[in-house]
Amino acid sequence: MQKILSYYLKPYYFRMSIGFIIKFVGSIMDLCLPWILAYMIDTIIPIQDKSKIYLWGLMMIVCSFLAVSFNIIANRMASKVASEATEHIRNDLFKKVMYLSDAYIDTYTKPSLMSRLTTDTYNVHQMIGRMQRLGVRAPILLIGGIIVTLTLDPVLACVLIITLPFLVWIMLKVSKRSIPMYTQLQQSIDHFVRIVREDISGIRVIKALSKEDYEKKRFEKINDEVVAQEQKAGMIMAIIDPSVSVIMNLALVGVLTVGAFRVDSGLSEVGKILAFMTYFTIILNAMISISKMFIILSKAIASANRIDTILALEDDMEVIEILKDYEDENIATDKAVNEGYHIVFEKVSFAYNQGEEEDLKDISFYIKPGETLGILGGTGAGKSTIVSLLLRFYDVKEGRILIDGRDIRSIPLQELRSKFGVAFQNDMIFEDTILENVNLGRNLSEEEIQEALLYARAKEFVEQKTNNLEEALDIKGANLSGGQKQRILIARALAAHPEILILDDSSSALDYQTDAMLRQELSSHFKRTTKIIVAQRVSSIMQADHIIVLEEGRMIGYGRHDELMAQCDSYRQISASQMGGVA
Numbered sequence: 043m044q045k046i047l048s049y050y051l052k053p054y055y056f057r058m059s060i061g062f063i064i065k066f067v068g069s070i071m072d073l074c075l076p077w078i079l080a081y082m083i084d085t086i087i088p089i090q091d092k093s094k095i096y097l098w099g100l101m102m103i104v105c106s107f108l109a110v111s112f113n114i115i116a117n118r119m120a121s122k123v124a125s126e127a128t129e130h131i132r133n134d135l136f137k138k139v140m141y142l143s144d145a146y147i148d149t150y151t152k153p154s155l156m157s158r159l160t161t162d163t164y165n166v167h168q169m170i171g172r173m174q175r176l177g178v179r180a181p182i183l184l185i186g187g188i189i190v191t192l193t194l195d196p197v198l199a200c201v202l203i204i205t206l207p208f209l210v211w212i213m214l215k216v217s218k219r220s221i222p223m224y225t226q227l228q229q230s231i232d233h234f235v236r237i238v239r240e241d242i243s244g245i246r247v248i249k250a251l252s253k254e255d256y257e258k259k260r261f262e263k264i265n266d267e268v269v270a271q272e273q274k275a276g277m278i279m280a281i282i283d284p285s286v287s288v289i290m291n292l293a294l295v296g297v298l299t300v301g302a303f304r305v306d307s308g309l310s311e312v313g314k315i316l317a318f319m320t321y322f323t324i325i326l327n328a329m330i331s332i333s334k335m336f337i338i339l340s341k342a343i344a345s346a347n348r349i350d351t352i353l354a355l356e357d358d359m360e361v362i363e364i365l366k367d368y369e370d371e372n373i374a375t376d377k378a379v380n381e382g383y384h385i386v387f388e389k390v391s392f393a394y395n396q397g398e399e400e401d402l403k404d405i406s407f408y409i410k411p412g413e414t415l416g417i418l419g420g421t422g423a424g425k426s427t428i429v430s431l432l433l434r435f436y437d438v439k440e441g442r443i444l445i446d447g448r449d450i451r452s453i454p455l456q457e458l459r460s461k462f463g464v465a466f467q468n469d470m471i472f473e474d475t476i477l478e479n480v481n482l483g484r485n486l487s488e489e490e491i492q493e494a495l496l497y498a499r500a501k502e503f504v505e506q507k508t509n510n511l512e513e514a515l516d517i518k519g520a521n522l523s524g525g526q527k528q529r530i531l532i533a534r535a536l537a538a539h540p541e542i543l544i545l546d547d548s549s550s551a552l553d554y555q556t557d558a559m560l561r562q563e564l565s566s567h568f569k570r571t572t573k574i575i576v577a578q579r580v581s582s583i584m585q586a587d588h589i590i591v592l593e594e595g596r597m598i599g600y601g602r603h604d605e606l607m608a609q610c611d612s613y614r615q616i617s618a619s620q621m622g623g624v625a
């Protein structure tokens with residue numbers, strides 16, 4: 043919490059200091075008003091000097107005006123600082139999340155990262171704003187009020203001061219219990235976000251399977267959990283306000299009783315008692331503001347700690363100076379460089395969950411520039427995992443992956459990923475035009491985009507749209523068919539003529555004829571691009587230069603189509619089941 047605040051508020055210290063001074067002067071003006079009133083009642087009115095009455099009346103108007111305007115100016119400055127500082131926090135957090143490895147994303151989960159970016163940054167924003175507004179004003183009014191009451195009548199002031207330790211004790215006790223509760227509440231909100239996200243994204247399948255009631259119950263359960271956590275924290279927090287009021291009102295009774303005796307015995311005056319009552323209200327309000335700040339502070343501390351956890355994550359995808367033990371052996375590097383291999387997997391093993399059985403085991407293959415690798419295998423065989431490792435979404439557990447003879451862990455991530463054009467199955471279509479969905483911020487020319495749409499066999503249906511390339515797509519491509527979506531995604535992957543093209547099960551939504559035409563386009567127009575095609579259909583990869591057959595994370599076949607037909611039983615069976623006589 044402290045780290046976040048000191049780091050992100052540092053650039054605003056000067057503006058905050060000016061705001062503090064303005065707020066300070068405004069609050070002092072507020073404190074002057076009852077004092078002037080008491081002075082007028084006890085000193086000016088009894089001597090009936092009209093000019094002095096007008097003068098001090100004017101002083102009261104000037105003080106009120108200054109108090110209001112200084113407060114407005116300081117509040118505006120505080121809001122600006124709060125939103126700008128939060129903007130920086132949000133930007134840094136977003137950047138961090140964008141560059142997080144998939145291993146971290148698996149650990150912290152997407153819903154939790156989303157609520158850290160939204161609810162948690164909102165809580166911190168609230169706190170920065172309130173701290174500058176009430177956090178300055180309330181203590182000034184509290185301390186200033188006590189000082190003025192001490193000068194007015196020290197005995198009465200002591201009656202007030204006696205109550206303060208009780209108030210501070212209550213606030214500290216309550217916030218000590220509430221901070222962990224707000225942390226728990228945020229965790230429940232993460233869970234809530236996950237359920238809502240699943241339900242909204244999966245609304246069609248929920249309807250199709252008539253699972254509305256089941257999902258309603260699931261939603262109600264997590265909603266109840268959030269409400270229960272909120273109420274638990276709220277119950278504790280609810281102690282503060284009434285306790286402050288009760289203690290302060292008891293003090294007021296004490297002040298009035300003692301005051302009455304003192305006026306009666308000539309030790310004090312009526313005007314002072316009246317001023318005391320006003321100061322009392324000011325002090326009471328200041329205490330209530332401080333107690334409210336404790337609520338916001340409790341939430342914000344929990345949130346700031348959650349944000350800090352992400353910001354402080356060590357980069358587990360750092361670029362390393364490869365790799366002592368391999369340098370000694372140097373075998374694959376020589377082979378990769380001397381024989382001009384583009385992509386090399388060398389004895390690669392990987393497990394998503396450490397300690398558990400490997401999801402990929404001992405995978406090796408060598409591909410030259412412009413060649414095509416087909417990856418075939420049943421569901422869960424590890425096809426997409428090979429792609430994730432090549433893109434360095436995760437780091438290998440054993441072995442290594444080379445591109446142009448360089449271990450990918452030694453290539454800066456941006457440089458590495460700029461080599462790829464990738465289309466995943468069910469990849470994201472953004473709520474934007476077709477043009478921007480293909481371009482994706484890469485400043486491609488319209489010709490390049492048209493060409494990519496042509497190769498991906500998407501040009502025809504795009505031209506039928508009223509606005510052509512400027513046609514707006516709904517989020518996740520809700521206004522496109524499955525095949526149309528897939529073609530836009532393939533066009534996106536092809537558009538920049540990448541060095542390496544990955545089509546991860548992305549032709550499965552295409553009909554056989556379109557799939558065949560796409561392969562034709564790839565072999566005619568992407569001769570220099572190295573292609574990796576993950577597929578369930580043998581027909582999609584049978585022309586490939588190399589084919590890997592995967593089963594439960596292991597390579598059970600490697601070769602060309604005819605070699606695999608001769609040597610690999612599984613491949614032959616898959617081929618026969620899909621293509622019958624053709625196989």
Ligand SMILES: Nc1ncnc2c1ncn2[C@@H]1O[C@H](COP(=O)(O)OP(=O)(O)OP(=O)(O)O)[C@@H](O)[C@H]1O
Binds near residue numbers: 395427
């Ligand atoms: N993020 C993850 N965390 C833990 N395990 C995972 C994760 N992603 C995949 N797995 C597991 O790794 C194995 C291989 O998954 P992978 O996605 O590579 O299979 P696939 O061959 O691409 O399957 P499909 O054709 O069904 O997409 C599976 O057993 C899967 O359960």
